Amino acid sequence: MAFWGDSVLPAVQMVERGEIDYLCCDHLAELTMSILSKQRSRNPEYGYTRDVLDLLRLSIRQCVTNGVKVITDAGGANPRACAERVAELCKDLGLTGVRIAVVTGDDISGDIDRLMAQGVSFTNMDTGEPLSSVRDRLTHANVYTGADGIVTALEQGADIVICGRVTDIALYLGPLRHEFGWAADDWERLGMATVVAHAIECGGQATGGLYDGGWWKTPGLENLGYPIADVSEDGTAVITKTPGSGGRVDIGTVSEQLVYEILDPANYLTADVTADFSGVRLTEVGPDQVRITGGTGRARPDTLKVNMGYRAGFIGEVQFTYTWPDAYAKARRGIEFLENRLDRAGFKSDDVQIEYVGRNSMWGDRVAEPDPADDDLLELVVRYAARCPDETEARKVFTESVPLYNNGPAGVGGIGTRPPLKELFSLWPCLIPREHVTAAVDILEV
Structure with missing residues (x-):
């Protein structure tokens, strides 16, 4: 699994047919932590990705039977609550003797002021702004930790390891370090294994x-299998997929994933190692089998990345459609109508985006898309969205658009009912010296 909401069935099939030793599940994107932190603030029993329970309900018996260990970051903003729910699930299924590890240490939200007093600035990596500009609006602060806690958990006999915000790569390096006995500074093998982990994460x-x-030539996308890495002691691996599943594994699919989100391929920074992808070689060694070699690594960075989030206002939005004839002219007049009414209502916003869905909503101003002025255009969908400082201003967007039904140009439709307000969360990327972060491991035994 690659994100919260990803299909659990291919992972279940992997346990049933894949002859694997570890099932590694990544549930967290950067903004996912903001969502989970918001949920936990409303209910202290929440804050983890609950689809992990769906996964384990269908697979944990087979995992126990086959000796498959589960490594996941589904704990999100509340790994202990997640582990407790997993323990309850095991009891409900009549399973005993299951050891569940909780890996913590990534959440530094309660230590920010102390750390700043010790000289940690938390300056925004992108803008150079000081944290003080958003300090009072922070929702969470979690460090991208490495594999150390996972290794410790496995050494303590854990069958299921539930983490908070570890790196995606750590979910795979932890089991490999444990199985092969690699040292935490075995940079060459850790670098090679990072290439493999990135290929399947x-x-x-x-x-x-x-x-x-x-x-168009990829078969069975509806039954796509997830990737399996058969890793050797030197860190090289053969990538394949669950037998009998859809999809394909070849040099094209693997290489496209390898260049995803790595910036400088010779300096891929992780919490565990600085990996070098520049010498990687891919070789097809059989149907749906690709061998990866040639990766290496150097010492890990002295700092760790922190995922902070803060409240950034609300979105006010409306979508409406105009039909032939003169769809574009009507749409332009509808936008003018809405803007005039918002102006009269004293509307305040930080940014406004107007787009025609299906023409420029993805590309925006990056291409010279001509105005959709075709006289024979059958319909045109307008989306008007504004970043607003509070809920009151955000509500005005829809409220002032409703009169378009009777008062605006003819041929309007699709305004619909009032949409729920969306609160905005923004990310604050920053760094922390790694000596300030220590993983902790607790074991729950069913």
Whole structure:
């Protein structure tokens, strides 16, 4: 699994048919932590990705039978609550003797002021702004920790390891370090293994999902299998997928995933190692089998990245459609109508985006898309969205658009009912010296 909401069935099939030792599940994107932190603030029993329970309900018996260990960051903003729910699930299923590890230490939200007093600035990596500009609006602060806690948990006999915000790569390096006895500073093998981990961390993206090099030739996308890495002691591996599943594994699918989100391929920074992808070689060694070699690594960075989030206002938005004839002219007049009414209502916003869905909503101003002024255009969908400082201003967008039904140009439709307000959360990327962060491991035994 590659994100919260990803299909659990391919992971279940992997346990049943894949002959694997570890099932590594990544549930967290950067903004996911903001969502989970918001949930935990409303209910202290929440804050983890609950689809992990769906996964384990269908697979944990087979995992126990086959000796498959589960490594996951589904704990999110509340790993202990997640572990407790997993323990309850095991009891409900009549399973005993299951050891569940909780890996913590990533959450520094309660230590920010103390750390700043010790000289940790938490300056925004992108803008250079000081944390003081958003300090009172922070929702969470979690460090991207490495594999140390996972290794400790496995050494203590854990069958299921539930983490908070570890790196995606750590979910795979932890089991490999444990199995092969690699030292935490075995940079060459850790670097090679990071290449392998990166190839499979996004689930179906390595097996033909989102593949742009021949997606129309990828069979069985509806039953896409997740990738499996058969890793050797030197860190090299053969990538394949669950037997009998859809998708494909070839040089194209694997290489497309390898260049995903790595910036400088010779300096891929992780919490465990600085990996070098520049010498990687891919070789097809059989049907749906690709060998990865040539990766290496150097010493890990002295700092760790922190995922902070803060409240950034609300979105006010409306979507409406105009039909032939003169769809574009009507749409332009409808936008003018809405803007005039908002102006009269004293509307305040930080930014406004107007787009025609299906024409420029993805590309925006990056292409010279001509105005959709075709006289024979059958319909045109307008989306008007504004970043607003509070809920009151955000509500005005829809409220002032409703009169378009009777008062605006003819041929309008699709305004619908009032949409729920969306609160905005923004990310604050920053760094922390690694000596300020220590993983802790607790064991729950069913």
